[in-house]
Amino acid sequence: LRRGLEKTRKGFVTQLLENLGDDPLTPAVLDDLESTLLRADVGVKATDQVLDALRRRLNEEVVDPAEGLRFLKEQLRGLLEAPIHAGDTAVLAPQRDRLNVWLLVGVNGVGKTTTLGKLANLAVRSGYSCLIAAADTFRAAAVQQVSVWGERSGVAVVANPSANADPAAVVYDAIGAARSKGTELVLVDTAGRLQTKHNLMEELGKVRRTITKLAPEAVVESLLVLDASQGQNGLRQAMAFASAAGLTGVVLTKLDGSARGGVALAVASEAGLPIRFIGAGEGIRDLRPFNSFEFVEALLA
Numbered sequence: 001l002r003r004g005l006e007k008t009r010k011g012f013v014t015q016l017l018e019n020l021g022d023d024p025l026t027p028a029v030l031d032d033l034e035s036t037l038l039r040a041d042v043g044v045k046a047t048d049q050v051l052d053a054l055r056r057r058l059n060e061e062v063v064d065p066a067e068g069l070r071f072l073k074e075q076l077r078g079l080l081e082a083p084i085h086a087g088d089t090a091v092l093a094p095q096r097d098r099l100n101v102w103l104l105v106g107v108n109g110v111g112k113t114t115t116l117g118k119l120a121n122l123a124v125r126s127g128y129s130c131l132i133a134a135a136d137t138f139r140a141a142a143v144q145q146v147s148v149w150g151e152r153s154g155v156a157v158v159a160n161p162s163a164n165a166d167p168a169a170v171v172y173d174a175i176g177a178a179r180s181k182g183t184e185l186v187l188v189d190t191a192g193r194l195q196t197k198h199n200l201m202e203e204l205g206k207v208r209r210t211i212t213k214l215a216p217e218a219v220v221e222s223l224l225v226l227d228a229s230q231g232q233n234g235l236r237q238a239m240a241f242a243s244a245a246g247l248t249g250v251v252l253t254k255l256d257g258s259a260r261g262g263v264a265l266a267v268a269s270e271a272g273l274p275i276r277f278i279g280a281g282e283g284i285r286d287l288r289p290f291n292s293f294e295f296v297e298a299l300l301a
């Protein structure tokens with residue numbers, strides 16, 4: 001039943017506009033569009049922004065459905081691209097011949113470790129030297145899990161075998177190893193358990209500061225991994241992690257399921273974070289750079 005419902009919902013925006021035939025857009029259609037976007041997890045702020053822009057246009061001129069759709073897509077792309085600052089590249093890649101440290105953060109179960117494995121593989125395929133720092137020292141199986149991913153791409157894993165080791169100490173070792181080998185990319189796995197007495201945000205803050213202190217020359221990215229199917233929870237997570245981990249971007253996972261990823265717009269417009277990669281499957285190659293054009297087409301198609 002659920003799949004059936006998802007299917008009916010699929011393409012609702014386009015459907016809505018196509019049903020109008022040649023009739024111009026009216027305020028009532030915009031109200032329908034508004035609820036559709038909200039249901040698609042686009043979030044209140046982003047929805048308001050794009051619809052206000054469309055309403056302003058409607059006040060000035062007659063807008064036909066095809067033009068309405070084109071305008072809507074352009075507005076949505078604008079919101080997704082806004083957090084990418086002028087001069088930054090649209091596709092995130094490590095800088096060659098430099099130390100890049102990419103921290104992966106996120107709550108358990110969102111696909112953080114899988115994303116790290118995929119990124120390691122992508123890095124190797126793109127000819128970067130890469131190292132994994134197993135700094136999720138809290139979860140017993142985490143080190144083993146990242147080691148399996150590392151082996152699959154021939155990427156070495158730096159870990160500390162003692163139970164409950166200090167994550168910052170693992171990062172210290174990993175940066176030391178990277179420096180001595182001239183490694184270009186260090187991928188750091190971090191803990192994601194929220195409901196514990198050990199304070200996750202404090203720990204992430206410490207890891208983040210350790211990187212800056214140890215390797216001031218490094219290009220640091222702090223990527224939040226979000227499960228697209230968790231809808232508006234993703235926005236709450238982005239807000240919670242933003243200050244502690246100094247987030248610079250987001251990886252949206254599980255877009256191969258029924259989720260359409262509307263939360264990306266909420267995250268971009270409210271947390272001001274660019275979406276950098278999308279995960280669409282459990283396989284090692286199921287990760288691609290985020291493309292706002294493709295994304296908006298898929299969201300509304």
Ligand code: GDP
Pocket residue numbers: 106107108109110111112113114115192253254255256257279280281282286
């Ligand atoms: P972590 O706890 O955040 O490290 O999450 P894991 O990396 O262990 O992933 C949790 C589950 O989500 C695993 O079963 C993964 O195979 C699955 N997973 C991760 N990314 C994706 C994705 O893009 N698509 C799908 N379908 N499953 C994913």
